[in-house]
Amino acid sequence: MPAPSAAAQSTKERILGAAEELFARHGFEGASLRQLTSAAGVNLAAVNYHFGSKDRLVEEVFRRRLDQLNGHRSTALAKVAGLPETTIEDVLAAFIVPALELSHDAGGQLFMRVLVRAFAEDDDTLRKFLSDNYRHVMRMFTSEFARLLPHLTKEEVYWRVDLVTGALIHAMSGIGMIQRRSDVTEHEHRELTAEHLISFSAAGLMAR
Amino acid sequence: MPAPSAAAQSTKERILGAAEELFARHGFEGASLRQLTSAAGVNLAAVNYHFGSKDRLVEEVFRRRLDQLNGHRSTALAKVAGLPETTIEDVLAAFIVPALELSHDAGGQLFMRVLVRAFAEDDDTLRKFLSDNYRHVMRMFTSEFARLLPHLTKEEVYWRVDLVTGALIHAMSGIGMIQRRSDVTEHEHRELTAEHLISFSAAGLMAR
DNA sequence: GTCTATATGGCGATAGAC
DNA sequence: GTCTATCGCCATATAGAC
Incomplete structure (x- = not known):
């Protein structure tokens, strides 16, 4: 295993980065291995050598990011879960901020x-594959939301958490009307997004 | 132009229906004209004869549904816009219900x-193409929301309407955790979805 | 308006040299 | 671990018969 270097990425990492970008822009079937290996500056045959197949490459693109996201969300949730003074906003921040921080990396929003x-x-x-890698952490969040919203049925909590997820995905993917203004840095835009998402979602979750 | 018949759809309509389904399931690049014409029961060459190219077929799939959606939304909004007794929930209903009704048609959710x-x-x-066909009606809605939420800046209204859009798309596409239970009819599910969306979104829009 | 046949080119995957 | 060359297949689009 070669030591990580800031200057040079491994062939595997270059492929993963290019795959993330091209899958985002053109879809899994729309992005070909030829485009992808050309963008990564590696040989066409390298994908099959390192990943076995295009489908397994797709899974690796997800695994890398979801492991990171699940880890950060779990850590953030563990700090507030079960405490008597915890608010809806605290839990929402544990849900939302790690997702937004994922876009620190260049590929985050593309992901x-x-x-x-x-x-x-x-x-x-x-x-x-996604369900297996996602369900566990989602369940921890819905439990905690249910604890803080005892007047809601379990089903109502599921509905509302799902709607929060929709708003979050929409905001994070940058596919809606809201685009970062050129006079706002990426960092500021992320903070703005988090603020709007948390106040909007908290009010929605707590609706009578 | 042949008279419409309940028993037989025109070749064009059969192609549009099959295209909607296959584009939903496999993406624009993932669905081939061979799959598509085979599913529609028409000849491979029919797509190029009737639509000119695959790209123009994609646009026709959108135009058909967006014209319908924009029409119903405009009509519903016109009934409440500018009236002194209109509530946020009224405007949200004009925004959300036509979108949900679109899934009366078999292809609606797929769309x-x-x-x-x-x-x-x-x-x-x-x-x-989408912006040209979508912007005008969206602007009417944001104006009306802004009128009813005078304590918010224009930018805050944009943000919140965008988040509502994200929640709506997520709920309607059936891609989230929330799936219709087998003991609930499609009609009941649609009404449930509308209720949850409207109460959640109204609270979110009105957040202090 | 619908068909068959085909032109032209990109696809994922792999074999085998280095 | 990386390369070239290639296999076998499927893609969109069109020409031309009916």
Whole structure:
């Protein structure tokens, strides 16, 4: 295993980065291995050598980001879950901020567009893979929201958390009307997004 | 022009229906004209004869549904816009219910998945086409929301309407955690969805 | 208006040299 | 671990018969 270097990425990492970008822009079927390996500056045969197939490359693109996202969300939630003074806003921040921080990395926002595509895809293998990698942390959040919203039925909590997820994905993927203004830095835009999402979602979750 | 008949659809209509379904399930690049014409029961060459190209077929799939959606939304909004007794919930209903009614048609929910894909697509021609067909009605809604939320800046209104749009698209495309239960009819599910969306979104829009 | 046949080119995957 | 060359297949689009 070569030591990580700031100057040079491994072939695997270059492929993963290019795959994330091209899958976001053109879809899983729309982005070809030829475009992808050309963008990454590696040989066409490298994808099959390092990942086995295009489908397994798709899964690796998800695994890398979802592991990171799930880890940060779990850590953030653990700091507030079960405490008597915890607010809805605290739990929402644990849900939303790690997702927004994912876009610190250059590929983060692109990854959100990949995720949007994956949800729309009619591919049971991919859906099962995502569910297996996503369900556990989502369940921890819905439990905590349910604790803080005792006047709601479980079903109402599911509905509202799902609507928050929709708003979050939409905002993060940058596909809506709201685009970062040129006089706002990326960092400021992320903070603005978090503020709007949290106040909007908190009010929506707490609706009578 | 042949008279419309309940028993037989025209070749054009059969192609549009099959295209909507296959574009939803497999994406624009993932669905081939061979799959599509085979599913529609028409000859491979029929797409190019009736639509000119695959790209123009994609646009026709959007035009058909967006014309309908924009029409119903405009009509519903005109009934409440500018009236002193109009509530946020009234305007939200004009925004949300026509979108949900679109899924009366068999292809409606599938079309929402097509729309999700289109937003993620990196295709300026398609984005411009959608913007041209969508912007006008969206502007009428944001104006009316702004009138009813005078304590918010214009920018805050844009943000919140965008978040409502994200929640709506997510709920309508059926890609989230919330799926229709087998003991609930489609009609009941649609009414439930509208209720949850409206109460959640109204609270979110009105957040202090 | 619908068909068959085909032109032209890109696709994922792999074999085998280095 | 990276390369070239290639296999076998499918894509969109069109020409021309009926």
